[in-house]
Amino acid sequence: MKERDSESFESHSQVLPNTSNSAQMIQMAMANSGSSAAAPAGHHDQLDRSKWLLDCPEPPSTWHELKSQVKESFHTKAKKFKSLRKQPLPKRILSTLQAVFPIFSWCRNYKLAMFKNDLMAGLTLASLCIPQSIGYATLAKLDPQYGLYSSVVPPLIYALMGTSREIAIGPVAVVSLLISSMLQKLIDPETDPLGYKKLVLTTTFFAGIFQASFGIFRLGFLVDFLSHAAIVGFMGGAAIVIGLQQLKGLLGITNFTTNTDIVSVLRAVWRSCQQQWSPHTFILGCSFLSFILITRFIGKKNKKLFWLPAIAPLIAVVVSTLMVFLTKADEHGVKTVKHIKGGLNPISIHDLEFNTPHLGQIAKIALIVAVVALTEAIAVGRSFAGIKGYRLDGNKEMVAIGFMNVIGSFTSCYAATGSFSRTAVNFAAGCETAMSNIVMAVTVFVALECLTRLLYYTPIAILASIILSALPGLIDINEAIHIWKIDKFDFLALIGAFFGVLFASVEIGLLVAVVISFAKIILISIRPGIETLGRMPGTDVFADTDQYPMSVKTPGVLIFRVKSALLCFANASFIEERIMGWVNEEEEDEYTKSNTTKRNVLFVVLDMSNLINVDTSGITALVELHNNLIQNGVELVIVNPKWQVIHKLNQAKFVDKIGGKVYLTIGEALDACFGLKV
């Protein structure tokens, strides 16, 4: 082990200008250590190192740290801007354009072969997107065409500004559910569809503003507040809620509840089933649902047939529409889509309402929509970028999605984002760049111009079955099992979100998940574990005696390490009491064993290498601990306090109080202690 030390030091240390100096010093120290009477030199070394610790430069102040954090956030941007200023004007403009619109970077290398792939992917995407968009629009309680509008403008904007190559942009199920479940409490879409539509557009506008500002002000971490586990639980719950909502369409029920929780919905379904429901509709919906699910099963078994599940919904729409048209089933109770307004997205900038009394509510809902939409888009974007091996710029993504929603709200689109299911299809279809989004948008646009009249006889049950068929992709049971295995607390957040969405409401589910996630962080700080450390045989490393049963305790010394990053008001007196309790226990044990009054514990060594910071309550607790230990004839020794910690302990004169017994490593502390005692 010694040999390794010197070897590794020599091999890695010839780096900095001052290395030769220190290398000499160490060689001298090593030469000394050869003789057996080298204790003074060793002692000198130790003093030196304690001095390093005590004389370390002042840590950056709180303000300074805050400033540098903000600076660091904008660091890369500023750096790029600096290097830009040296270049000639045309290049500067191009660089700026490329930074804001990544399309200018990749379109220069764009080749025909790539376009062929993108064209195929885009067309596949469109065939899935058209029926889904119509379905999601009805889920959002909007007219069907709004779903199609939202599949035209946002994908185009995203293709200009986004950095992901796979994300398929458009309306998604969860956001549609969020919008309808929260906004219909403000205005009833049945009685005042125009007011409701304005509300949705205004919410979309604000959501876009929020999203873009998250990106611009580098607030992307707000999206992180929804942990992965919480998202899994939330998506699962939302999928079931969405599925329950589709029972209305599938059963052909007219009167339905506006609540989204499972109890209200099942009660409404039960009540309706006893009065009026349409068996024709139900059979029609179920048979096409089976058809779509079977094609998906085939697609999974045979990867080459990936396009089959992708175009199955379109086939279902075409076939069912024909069937209804030919059998005149719409006259026998099968509800159809009826009129869809065709043509390009109408301008809706005058529909945005800023003088409504609901503005505060709208802002709150927009914030939730913004976060959920971003979470979905970034999660899906990241996972596919990971597969293809490139990095997604989270902040740029947020700006792109924000802008696409702001401009979307000007052109009759409601909140769009990256869709889980369609992105997977896009990837499977072999898309190369965001061009597939452009192809899809153009196709949807053509459909809006020419084909909307053909959808008159499309049964609503088919839309319901298309939405239903997309839901299993949102329920990730394997991931839930994985989370259960790895982290029980994460699973609690998952379950909290799941049941919150299912039995209360979408917002409550999100709130429960966020609260549980943060409760964990706080809990770990409030009730930290405390390790007792022992020496690992053959090394100078001290480690948790529970984790490493082979580690050896040193007699007369208790070595503790607190499993927390903070010694603060919330845990200081707890830690103090626990340590005192252990010391007393150890003393008592010894007393009962030997029946002598000889002290068993002489030193308590507190390894502070974990601690990032300490507050005034923490220092007070340390002082009390020191006083109590002294009363018991035990000395307190401190090891490896970090920058902020040693600085504060110095300022509070705690280091003087414990007689300067502060060491860099536990080994040195033990040597010093026993050197002094013996």
Add this chain to the structure above:
Amino acid sequence: MKERDSESFESHSQVLPNTSNSAQMIQMAMANSGSSAAAPAGHHDQLDRSKWLLDCPEPPSTWHELKSQVKESFHTKAKKFKSLRKQPLPKRILSTLQAVFPIFSWCRNYKLAMFKNDLMAGLTLASLCIPQSIGYATLAKLDPQYGLYSSVVPPLIYALMGTSREIAIGPVAVVSLLISSMLQKLIDPETDPLGYKKLVLTTTFFAGIFQASFGIFRLGFLVDFLSHAAIVGFMGGAAIVIGLQQLKGLLGITNFTTNTDIVSVLRAVWRSCQQQWSPHTFILGCSFLSFILITRFIGKKNKKLFWLPAIAPLIAVVVSTLMVFLTKADEHGVKTVKHIKGGLNPISIHDLEFNTPHLGQIAKIALIVAVVALTEAIAVGRSFAGIKGYRLDGNKEMVAIGFMNVIGSFTSCYAATGSFSRTAVNFAAGCETAMSNIVMAVTVFVALECLTRLLYYTPIAILASIILSALPGLIDINEAIHIWKIDKFDFLALIGAFFGVLFASVEIGLLVAVVISFAKIILISIRPGIETLGRMPGTDVFADTDQYPMSVKTPGVLIFRVKSALLCFANASFIEERIMGWVNEEEEDEYTKSNTTKRNVLFVVLDMSNLINVDTSGITALVELHNNLIQNGVELVIVNPKWQVIHKLNQAKFVDKIGGKVYLTIGEALDACFGLKV
């Protein structure tokens, strides 16, 4: 350093039965390391240690940990109970009695000399307590006698059950303010004094129940939620608010606001001053206030005259009452106390109301009162116990204070706790045990029986000046400066509590303080700093290169340590991005410097010794980090993951993904890396 290693190992390791074994092993290893060709042995050692790490026993499950936490809380109790069961019955009963009523422990050794001291202290205390209690009762908007009642029963109960020897029990300023400011919003004490009284007693009852259950269920940490800094700020703000309330009495104003914030109060004072105020009252109050403050100044200068400031309030009451009686000033606008109902505490058990519609509100207010009262009592008790060198049992204290308030609520007492100012007087007067509380209670009881009629002419302005004179003790500017110097974030909590109390309300002030305190814990977890580590010259210790400028970086390797106890959803992607940013920067720097394509960074070593736990988001981020680094031709190495962390990384198969590159120390990791590469 080598020398130290072997020496320290030999001197400390003869402990456990297996030590001799391991010592032999190490001696062999050391003998080997003497030769220069010992690399295989060293390598073998390392493999061994990595195996220790990877094969460590399974950490306790979440449920198990929770269980053991709860068990540990009740540990000492259970242990005591066990050892008790072995003893004969009479001794068992005595032990139980002593555990519940500490008075049975100390009264057996109680001596006459101690009683003399306690008698003096108790009488001094009573002379201060009687005027203060009357004043605080008016602050709580109750009749004066309720203050006196609260100085009879609670101190007696506390003397039986409490463990502190110095605490002086009775009504205190802050709790009185809390009660009146929050309860008068439910029932106006002017229009319905009886209903208000019932409300106060019910609140006291619930506060006592809360306090006792905190103690019984070991929930003492709830009191810790108010950090020391928050208490300093809160007390300072409350003192100013209380002082402003006293302006009513001091100026002889009739119409006053019920709000407690500084703006409302000053406006009310301003309005009243223009209409009606009593200059006589003001002069009387101010002159006696000056008298009390001067005696305090004398008491501080000459420690022997400590009794002078303690009895000054009583002198002020006697003299001013005589003055008013003789000059008939009460007929000239000087308001007096008028009738005080004498006699022993009436039973008030039938006054407790559980069927009121305010029950929820009462419970909330009682919780706040309970926490604030406990905070004050335990803070003051701990600090004096620290001076005398004994430990206060926090949970026992809570039970004692809880019981005294429950029984107090049955006997017309409102919430009592340990008073800052009177405890200091008790200590200065040389109290020995809780007997001084009994003496005080008996004295107050005698006063209630005989002297209440004499207080008829006591001017209210004198009560105001007595309260005002007690306030400076609550404003601790030195401590505020100390906190500012040591911890800026703590100071923010202080200032938040201070201004919250001053400008909003007492509850808002408390809420602000708690929120700021917890925000700090969360903030450190969300945006953790990341250290780069370097080798400390002459050691195998790696430390923060910023803290230790003499530390030496190893070329080709970036060593990071995250300054957080958790790698979780809230910080995982932030950490991943920061590390990738640094790696790219390092590469770019090298590129611009040398203009070659040679890679600068070969390894990223992630020192996990800080991390207590990791969640699924954290593991996902590690996987992404690993993938991204591999794309850049950099390898990820992990060092010293803790128990929970290595267990989860194993379960998630992350260790396999990085090719088992997990080491116990950074030194070993570097050796292994370069050993493999070279």
